[in-house]
Amino acid sequence: MTIAGTAVVDAISGRAPDLVSAGGSRTWSLRGRNFAVAITELVAGDRVTEFDLPDEHVLLVQDDAGVAVEHGGRAPVTVSEPAFVVVPAGTGTVCAASSTTVARVFTSRCDEQMRRAANHATGIDPRTAPLPEPSAAGGGLRVHRLRDVPDEEGRLGRIFRTASLMVNWFPVREGPRDTERLSPYSHEDFEQMSVTLVGDHVHHLRVPWTPRLSEWRDDEHVRVGSPSMTLIPPTVVHTTGAVGTGPHTLVDVFAPPRDDFLAKGWVLNADDYRECRP
Numbered sequence: 001m002t003i004a005g006t007a008v009v010d011a012i013s014g015r016a017p018d019l020v021s022a023g024g025s026r027t028w029s030l031r032g033r034n035f036a037v038a039i040t041e042l043v044a045g046d047r048v049t050e051f052d053l054p055d056e057h058v059l060l061v062q063d064d065a066g067v068a069v070e071h072g073g074r075a076p077v078t079v080s081e082p083a084f085v086v087v088p089a090g091t092g093t094v095c096a097a098s099s100t101t102v103a104r105v106f107t108s109r110c111d112e113q114m115r116r117a118a119n120h121a122t123g124i125d126p127r128t129a130p131l132p133e134p135s136a137a138g139g140g141l142r143v144h145r146l147r148d149v150p151d152e153e154g155r156l157g158r159i160f161r162t163a164s165l166m167v168n169w170f171p172v173r174e175g176p177r178d179t180e181r182l183s184p185y186s187h188e189d190f191e192q193m194s195v196t197l198v199g200d201h202v203h204h205l206r207v208p209w210t211p212r213l214s215e216w217r218d219d220e221h222v223r224v225g226s227p228s229m230t231l232i233p234p235t236v237v238h239t240t241g242a243v244g245t246g247p248h249t250l251v252d253v254f255a256p257p258r259d260d261f262l263a264k265g266w267v268l269n270a271d272d273y274r275e276c277r278p
Contacts, residue, residue, distance in 0.1 A: 006217070007205050007238075008119055008231040011224050012039060018116045021048050030229040031108075031117035032191040033128040034255035035165060038104045038113065039195070039227045042067070042096040049093040050106075050113065056138055056162040057092070057113075058105040059085040060169065060251065062197050065100035069093070071141050084144040084160045084169060086269075101227060103195055105253055107131060107164045119231070127234040129189045132256050135163035137273045149268060157252075159267045163276050166257040166267070172198070173248045177241035184239040191233055192252055194240055196226040199248030203230050206237040 010030045017026035023046030029038040040048060042065075050057070061067045061079045068076040069085060070093040079085060094102065106113040108131060114120060146169065149158050157168040184204065194203065201224055207217035223243065224230065232238050242248035257276075261267055 006207060006233050006236060007203070007220070007222070009203070009222055009224060010118060010229045012227060012229070013225065015118070018118060021046055023047065027116070028229075029113065029117040030119055030193065030231055031114050032193060032231055032255070033124045034108045034131045034191070035193070035253060036106045036108070036110070036113050036117050037193050037195055037229050037253055038106070038116070039101065039229065040104065041101050042094065042099060044096055044099045047093050047095045049091065050110075051091050053089050053092070053106070054109045055089050055107040055134065055164060057087050057107070057110065058162060058165055058167055059087055059094060060103040060167070060197075061085060062102070062249065063100055066097035067100065067102060068095050068097075069141065074141075077141055077143065079143055082146040084146070084167065086138060086142040086162055088138065088140055101197070103197065103227070103251065105165055105167065107255065109134070125191065125233050127189055128191050129256060131164050132276070135273075135276050137163050137275050139272065142269070142272065144269060155266050156261070159261050160269050161257045161267050161273060163273055164255055164257070166254040166261065168252040168261075170250045170252075173242045173250075175245055176243050179241060182239045182241060184237050186235055186237045189234055190254055190256070190258070191231060192238070192254055194230045194232065195251040195253065196224055196228045197249040197251060198226050199242055199246060200225055200244045201240050201248065201250060202243055203232075203238060203240050205232070208235055208237065
């Protein structure tokens with residue numbers, strides 16, 4: 001885990017895992033104020049369980065390894081293709097028929113999952129808006145398969161939400177991104193976690209100038225492999241580009257859910273959370 005400017009970059013291959021299960025599955029975690037992202041290398045046949053979670057959490061299945069999700073004593077649901085899975089509050093278990101890597105996102109109300117994070121002892125950025133009050137909206141276990149989401153002109157990525165979280169899972173990009181068509185932007189009051197699942201990427205980071213010269217920072221261009229997690233704080237101008245040949249997969253995580261994405265109609269499962277709309 002390193003600091004680039006004010007961003008936290010966690011290229012997990014360079015450090016020991018934060019948690020190792022009895023079956024040998026390894027988990028690395030990084031947190032923001034309102035959420036924690038966990039990347040887990042699931043060993044075939046191992047069972048990884050999270051107990052008594054107070055909130056929904058998100059599971060990202062990125063391949064066809066056959067990930068089984070159990071919740072609430074019900075029969076397992078097997079997900080055998082890339083999918084965004086909402087797991088309700090309570091106790092949930094994931095296991096896989098063959099070894100694979102999955103990502104999960106938890107809210108900050110999940111104390112144990114927050115404490116696992118490599119940066120759990122760092123301070124909270126006071127500019128970040130807090131989570132909304134807990135909501136019972138959403139319902140049971142829900143699987144959103146990416147093949148059911150066709151590309152749509154003018155829509156940004158593939159955006160899903162829970163009551164408290166939002167994830168943008170971009171379509172797979174083949175080859176490098178055009179460096180003449182980047183999209184730098186910033187946000188004033190929320191953090192972004194950029195998670196790379198496949199391929200090499202470069203995060204371009206710029207800290208805005210203030211009247212105090214001591215706060216100025218040079219631009220950063222941080223290259224990461226996959227999987228990796230990068231926490232980008234409020235106000236930092238940023239954009240990410242795929243580099244090199246082959247496929248690239250990038251996921252962005254936010255909490256609370258972004259009102260601008262909701263207002264534009266880009267959130268694919270927004271109807272599950274109608275009572276949470278502003």
